[in-house]
Amino acid sequence: EAEVAQSPRYKITEKSQAVAFWCDPISGHATLYWYRQILGQGPELLVQFQDESVVDDSQLPKDRFSAERLKGVDSTLKIQPAELGDSAMYLCASSLVITGSTDTQYFGPGTRLTVL
């Protein structure tokens, strides 16, 4: 069964350092999402791509976060510089298309970031 891949699974960094996460969606899925999940809360959408284009990045803190999906396949989320409050699980998800309704999303295992 096809799965969304994410790496690394765990990342520990010091504040003010740069950190990057990688996501490989299910093959053929046009839509890719990055979420941040703080412990005890539900996932919060950071950015949504349709192919290589950003559809929604309204909740992305653009002063320190960036995301790209250059060839419309895999994606990288970067934080520079990291802050203590960025400690969270970063989840990637993909879906086949945007159908005009909320399409079924398939999530990866996430990257657990700890900022010291």
Next chain:
Amino acid sequence: DAKTTQPNSMESNEEEPVHLPCNHSTISGTDYIHWYRQLPSQGPEYVIHGLTSNVNNRMASLAIAEDRKSSTLILHRATLRDAAVYYCIGGDNDMRFGAGTRLTVKP
């Protein structure tokens, strides 16, 4: 502001049915209702979705109110492996997760 409303937590006994409610009063006529669940230390996983009619799959059943402003996820026989946080999504084409319902299953 949240698009859906769910109880913070629920408990069930093993082998008994569980009914998890969700209110999605802002849902439009074309938006599907999705349910996901998140096991400890894992990403959310898809459970079921529907539009108007009740739906069944191997994991659960979804009962949708006639006015579509609420739905109920039904686990017919809860197992210890069903202990998770359950999220419902629906309304305004918005993939906004709330805090979900934490289901505890007691042996």
